[in-house]
Amino acid sequence: MNSKKVVVSLTLAIGIVSFVSPVNQPVFAETESQIEAARSALQSELAEKREELENIQTDLVTLREEIDRVNEAIEANEEKIAETEELVEEKQAEIEALEEEIVLLEEDIQRRYEILKDRASALQKSGGVLSYLDVLLGAQNFTDFIDRVSVVTRITQADQGLIEQLEIDQAIVEEQKTLVEEKLTELEETKIELEMMQQQILEQKEEHEAKQERLKEQEEESQAIIKDLEIEDSELERMLENARAEAARQREEATAQVSGGQVSQFSSSSDAPTVSAGSGSMSDIISAGYKYIGNSAYKFGGGRNQDDISRGLFDCSGFVAWAFRQGGVSLPASTSSMSSVGTKVSTSEMKPGDLVFFDTYKVNGHVGIYLGNNQFIGSQSSTGVAIESMASGYWANTFKGHVRRVN
Numbered sequence: 001m002n003s004k005k006v007v008v009s010l011t012l013a014i015g016i017v018s019f020v021s022p023v024n025q026p027v028f029a030e031t032e033s034q035i036e037a038a039r040s041a042l043q044s045e046l047a048e049k050r051e052e053l054e055n056i057q058t059d060l061v062t063l064r065e066e067i068d069r070v071n072e073a074i075e076a077n078e079e080k081i082a083e084t085e086e087l088v089e090e091k092q093a094e095i096e097a098l099e100e101e102i103v104l105l106e107e108d109i110q111r112r113y114e115i116l117k118d119r120a121s122a123l124q125k126s127g128g129v130l131s132y133l134d135v136l137l138g139a140q141n142f143t144d145f146i147d148r149v150s151v152v153t154r155i156t157q158a159d160q161g162l163i164e165q166l167e168i169d170q171a172i173v174e175e176q177k178t179l180v181e182e183k184l185t186e187l188e189e190t191k192i193e194l195e196m197m198q199q200q201i202l203e204q205k206e207e208h209e210a211k212q213e214r215l216k217e218q219e220e221e222s223q224a225i226i227k228d229l230e231i232e233d234s235e236l237e238r239m240l241e242n243a244r245a246e247a248a249r250q251r252e253e254a255t256a257q258v259s260g261g262q263v264s265q266f267s268s269s270s271d272a273p274t275v276s277a278g279s280g281s282m283s284d285i286i287s288a289g290y291k292y293i294g295n296s297a298y299k300f301g302g303g304r305n306q307d308d309i310s311r312g313l314f315d316c317s318g319f320v321a322w323a324f325r326q327g328g329v330s331l332p333a334s335t336s337s338m339s340s341v342g343t344k345v346s347t348s349e350m351k352p353g354d355l356v357f358f359d360t361y362k363v364n365g366h367v368g369i370y371l372g373n374n375q376f377i378g379s380q381s382s383t384g385v386a387i388e389s390m391a392s393g394y395w396a397n398t399f400k401g402h403v404r405r406v407n
Contacts, residue, residue: 035243039236046229053222060215063208070205077198084191091184098177105170112163239301282353282407285327286369289319289377289385296384303379304333312384316366319379320355323369329407339364342406350403357402358395364402 296312303309303318314322321333331338339357350356356376358366368378374391388395 035236035240039233039240042229042233042236046226046233049222049226049229053219053226056215056219056222060212060219063212063215067205067208067212070201070208074198074201074205077194077201081191081194081198084187084194088184088187088191091180091187094180095177095184098173098180102170102173102177105166105173109163109166109170112166235300281327285323285329286352286371286377288323288326289369292319292385293377293387294384296379298379298381298384314379314385316368316379319385320367320369323377324406331406335364335367338367339402339404342404345403345405347401347403351405353405353407355404355406356390356399357404358398359400360398363400366398370403 292312292314296314298315299308299313300315301318303314303322308314308318309322317333317335317338320338321331324331331341335357338355342355345354350370352370352372354370356368356370357364358368360366366378366380368376368388370376371387375387375389376395377385377387379385380388390396390399
């Protein structure tokens with residue numbers, strides 16, 4: 001439920017009441033029960049809003065803890081990504097070094113093959129070119145033959161051994177390169193996985209922070225609503241005390257009048273409050289409130305002291321009573337009392353200055369001063385002092401033809 005609407009509806013539900021009530025009229029008894037009911041509803045709303053605020057604040061604490069954990073995870077993940085990037089760079093450098101080593105080994109193998117090829121060309125000749133066999137057959141004696149065989153064997157074995165060793169070294173280097181490449185692939189995959197994980201954590205952090213902002217806004221809104229409700233509750237408490245005090249005062253006056261044999265100011269044929277008329281004119285009454293149009297605000301119980309009047313703070317009956325005082329006419333300041341003052345007239349006989357009543361939250365719940373042409377001036381809860389049309393819309397629907405003339 002929107003608390004602003006609650007406050008407004010509670011204000012309307014209490015009604016436009018007076019702190020001056022005719023003797024023997026049960027206005028304050030009704031007012032007390034209305035205020036108590038309204039205050040009870042308001043306090044229920046206040047308790048609900050306080051619980052809501054407490055839940056929001058609990059959620060904020062939990063969310064802040066979660067954001068802290070996420071920030072720790074982000075920091076740890078960034079360190080891991082940096083560490084992985086360093087390892088990737090190391091493995092890439094290692095691969096480059098192994099590739100260079102493999103190139104050198106391949107070049108060495110190729111050079112040795114060229115040397116063997118050149119040596120074979122020098123030792124083997126066709127048509128005047130010596131071969132290994134020629135070298136052996138050219139021995140002078142058996143000892144010389146043995147020596148030649150040994151030399152040729154050593155030469156061929158040495159060269160072949162070197163080539164085989166180079167091929168072995170090359171195979172080892174290539175195997176190391178394969179292992180390093182596999183490790184590099186693993187590291188690169190780990191880096192990709194870490195980066196994806198980091199992105200998800202960052203998105204989670206953004207969601208948490210957005211939720212935190214929403215909760216903060218809700219917290220501020222709840223705090224503002226609670227403050228408004230507490231002010232309204234204090235106002236209702238003050239009004240309830242005033243109403244009870246006034247009711248007690250009236251009872252004392254009534255008792256004193258009965259004891260003194262005084263006659264009530266109302267006749268038995270009519271319970272209508274009296275109206276004291278001064279020397280002012282109706283034009284003064286009608287025009288008095290024009291200066292507050294667009295420069296006032298609705299205040300429950302407003303218009304009953306000079307401070308409210310100077311600041312343009314009125315409720316509907318407070319405004320009407322004040323306006324009539326400007327014309328020298330004294331009216332009671334509650335709608336329930338005003339609804340029985342003067343003479344009731346038909347809508348066909350309405351004229352400027354008549355009181356017009358509207359059935360808002362209850363019968364005769366709102367009152368204004370008729371201006372003519374289906375318009376009235378009054379203090380409305382949504383606008384403050386303003387001129388409204390009775391021809392259509394809300395005021396047409398709530399106007400049931402209750403009109404009273406007080407002079």
